[in-house]
Amino acid sequence: MTRKAISDFPNFDEEDALRSQGYDLIAGIDEVGRGALAGPVVASAVILPHPADLPWLKFVRDSKELNSGQRETLFDSINGEAVAVGTGVVPSEVIDSMNILKATKLAMIQAVEKLLKQPGFLIIDRVTLPRCPIPQRGITRGDKLCLSIACASIIAKVTRDRMMDEFDRTYPGYGFAQHKGYGTEAHMSSLRRLGPSPIHRLYFAPLRNLIAGENSTSAKRREAVQSEFPLR
Secondary structure (H helix, E strand, O other), X not given: OOOOOHHHOOEOHHHHHHHHOOOOOEEEEXXXXXXXXXXXXXXXXXXXXXXXXXXXXHHOOOHHHOOHHXXXXXXXXXXXXXXXXXXXXXXXHHHXXXXXXXXXXXXXXXXXXXXXXXXXXXXXXXXXXXOOOOOEEEEOOHHHHEHHHHHHHHHHHHHHHHHHHHHHHHOOOOOHHHHOOOOOHHHHHHHHHHOOOOOEOOOOHHHHHHHHHHHHHHHHHHHHHHHHOOOO
């Protein structure tokens, strides 16, 4: 991995500022899969040790900036040396029932609940969790700025990618192992060819439009048949 200028790194500035205010065990939280058309939304919470003299930390980035091999290596390092790691998973049918923002926050709350040690403060990428009583702060671009959040993004990304690889075997033909459920052209082409699978988020606009288009086409076909062979 190639290092960039130090200002480009996720760092401990936010965590250190909170520790100076008396907070201990600070959990970084991030999600993966919020914008996908299929599969779960996954959130992870990570509490890193303090002080953290861990050589692999200098390679931590927002998961989107790493390749799969780098993420897998860091996934093992984080799980091996973090104070605590928790992950929450909300499947597509629950996303459809409550909307993606609520589902994302639910996954984050699950991740916090699965931590083996109770954090004193939460730093979260972009959002806050009003239903969670722990003191917290939402940080814009938190996955690029804060090491704890960036580590959480890696745990969530690897966890979800592995799930999508398994879904690819369960529902072949959609290419889930390649696009991980996001709306690529290859994914949309498979949807038009095969229709939605059981893990597709049916309330998302591309799926709604696809289903509406299929229903419209079916209705037109019925009308054409009925006009050619009217009921008597």
